[in-house]
Amino acid sequence: MKFQAVPDYHMHTPRCNHAIGTVTEYAEAALLVGLEEIGMSDHSPMPEGFDKAWRMDRSELDAYLNEVSEAQNIFAGRLDIKMGLEADFHPGTESYVKEMIAAHDWDYVIGSVHYIDAWGFDNPDEVKQWEVWDVEDAYCAYYELVAASAGSGLFDIIGHPDLIKKFGHRPPLDSQRVLDAEERMLVAVKKADVALEVSSAGLRKPVCEVYPHARIIARAAELEIPVSFGSDAHAPGEVGHAMDVCLGMLEMCGIHEVAAFSGRERRMQSIKRKTSVTQKSVSAGT
Ligand code: ZN
Ligand code: FE
Ligand code: FE
Ligand code: ZN
Numbered sequence: 001m002k003f004q005a006v007p008d009y010h011m012h013t014p015r016c017n018h019a020i021g022t023v024t025e026y027a028e029a030a031l032l033v034g035l036e037e038i039g040m041s042d043h044s045p046m047p048e049g050f051d052k053a054w055r056m057d058r059s060e061l062d063a064y065l066n067e068v069s070e071a072q073n074i075f076a077g078r079l080d081i082k083m084g085l086e087a088d089f090h091p092g093t094e095s096y097v098k099e100m101i102a103a104h105d106w107d108y109v110i111g112s113v114h115y116i117d118a119w120g121f122d123n124p125d126e127v128k129q130w131e132v133w134d135v136e137d138a139y140c141a142y143y144e145l146v147a148a149s150a151g152s153g154l155f156d157i158i159g160h161p162d163l164i165k166k167f168g169h170r171p172p173l174d175s176q177r178v179l180d181a182e183e184r185m186l187v188a189v190k191k192a193d194v195a196l197e198v199s200s201a202g203l204r205k206p207v208c209e210v211y212p213h214a215r216i217i218a219r220a221a222e223l224e225i226p227v228s229f230g231s232d233a234h235a236p237g238e239v240g241h242a243m244d245v246c247l248g249m250l251e252m253c254g255i256h257e258v259a260a261f262s263g264r265e266r267r268m269q270s271i272k273r274k275t276s277v278t279q280k281s282v283s284a285g286t
Helices: 023-032 058-074 094-102 124-131 135-151 176-192 200-204 214-222 243-252 278-283
Strands: 037-043 080-088 108-112 195-199 227-230 257-262 265-270
Touching: 023 037, 023 058, 037 058, 037 108, 058 080, 080 094, 080 257, 108 135, 135 176, 176 214, 195 200, 195 214, 195 243, 200 227, 200 243, 214 243, 227 243
Parallel strands: 037 080, 080 108, 195 227, 227 257
Antiparallel strands: 257 265
């Protein structure tokens, strides 16, 4: 890696029914790739009837908390493990999410939009709906929801902020209404003083691109929006995935620090290049 590792705050456990690995296995994987800090962020319980198959049940929350705190003890002094959660933002569920978050101590809560109304737009089983939706409408509706998620005051980090592109559906590059919706989203994130997640997960999806797009990262830099890193690992082997790519993008966009969280307090940590011998290989190159 060109950069010293920063915290990876986005990883799941099998409680969400679509991830593998124990917290201990995620922690071992993190140590193997040289991380000093990670945070678990499994898909949170949501009210009855909302996306039940893809998240832990409320009855599993205590076991999740226990597994993470046990790992915190096991790895103390070697790896800092934060207690996080990925909750959904979905209009109508805010009071449930608020109550659930308040019932426990978290280091941070990620807020993610995975649904436009009843459409799970990032679900491979529902990709056919893209034939029904106008792409610009979908992007605008999505960004409105992300803006509202920031404004809700429920979350510390906005998860994978342009997840809508996951399967590669793109509005025209010059679509002013999509660009306006994107700008309103970023202004809402700035106003709410929450962090924007830069996620390598998109690189593993059909779109093959970091979430969010470099244009959005560059605008976040102008607005001085804090960013955090997440691999969105659903298996231990994905921990820290493409961190270097993401940190390189941040550097290119003029962002030199990432957010770190403890007890829902944010502090900024500088992104440091590794001092290395690459100078030699550069001058010896063709
Ligand atoms: Zn997931
Ligand atoms: Fe997500
Ligand atoms: Fe996730
Ligand atoms: Zn996710």
